[in-house]
Amino acid sequence: MSASRFARILRHALPTLALAAPAGFAASTAQLPLPWMIGPLFAVAGARMAGARLEALPGGRQAGQWAIGTALGLYFTPAVVAQLAATAPLVAAAAFGALLVGILCALFTLRWGGVDVPTAFFASLPGGASEMAHLAERHGGAVDRIAAAHALRVMMVVAIIPFAMAIAGAHGGDLYVPLVGEVDWVRFPLLVGASVAGAATLLGLRVANAWVLGPLAGVGLLTALDVPLSAMPGWMVNTGQLLIGCSLGSRFSREFFRAAPRFMSVAALAGALSIALAFAAALLLAALAPVPLATLALATAPGGVAEMCITAKVLQLGVPLVTACHVLRVVVLTLGAQPAYAWFARRIDGREPAR
Secondary structure, eight states: OOHHHHHHIIIIIHHHHHHHHHHHHHHHHTTOSSHHHHHHHHHHHHHHHTTOOOOOOTTHHHHHHHHHHHHHHTTOOHHHHHHHHHTHHHHHHHHHHHHHHHHHHHHHHHHHSOOOHHHHHHHHSOSOHHHHHHHHHHTTOOHHHHHHHHHHHHHHHHHHHHHHHHHTTOOSOOOOOOSOOSOOTTTHHHHHHHHHHHHHHHHHTTOTTHHHHHHHHHHHHHHHTTOOOOOOOHHHHHHHHHHHHHHHHTTOOTHHHHSSHHHHHHHHHHHHHHHHHHHHHHHHHHHHSSSOHHHHHHHHOOSOHHHHHHHHHHHTSOHHHHHHHHHHHHHHHHHHHHHHHHHHHHHHHSSOOOO
């Protein structure tokens, strides 16, 4: 690490952590939902919009995703895997429903946001921000606006969904439990090894969200095979939440809403619309399947994989089902975004989009 990079971390990243840690503790003391993610998120975002030069710790989000993915993998016991196989149509419906939600929000953004077709489409699809921005760049979309719209949507979901669940009393009804509940330092190296191997494999394959999906897959495979493992220490999971909260909060600044106020206002409304449409999808699925509405609301929510899955874990709401739905959503949106955009562009202006 160069001296200038190290100095930058000391000046901007360490103060971020110094602000985030007490914010997380305060949120935990106040018994807020997801305190170690929501507390740092709002503290860092507020400080940055007030002018503070705070930055997320380099690699912090990836470290946080690794911790959460590893913890989630412990839920995929043989019994749970068998039950998920029985609910495969439900998982597929929730994942493909996200594509429909994205298209409807894209129509809204295109009508009111004052942007072109690729910007409206890829800013509205509830997939990974980096993947959507990369695809949009191929078609001439405004990458900066797309990234900002996704950051705003994820922050809205993280801010609204957990509080709504807590107010509704949706907590503690999950019959799923992780394979182990205690930390075993003898088996802990096997847990870490499986998670790192999973992350390395998906990184090598350039899979989106590799830092959360890789550890989940590696640990989930051993868990499904009934291999004895250690639990993740609680402080590591909380630290993972804190690092993700810092990463989300550091995306905001004074210039965030000033750069394109009309578009950002519409993006906020589109984010609210996506939450409402996702909840409508959850209501429909709840009427068709014997799964609690609260679990389905998390399974269909248009948030990030790590954020929604850790919400399910903290609130004990169908962790394996929620995780499976969001993992498949990432796959569907990553692979389906390109052909869906081609269809969308033809319907809007009658022209084949550039490749």
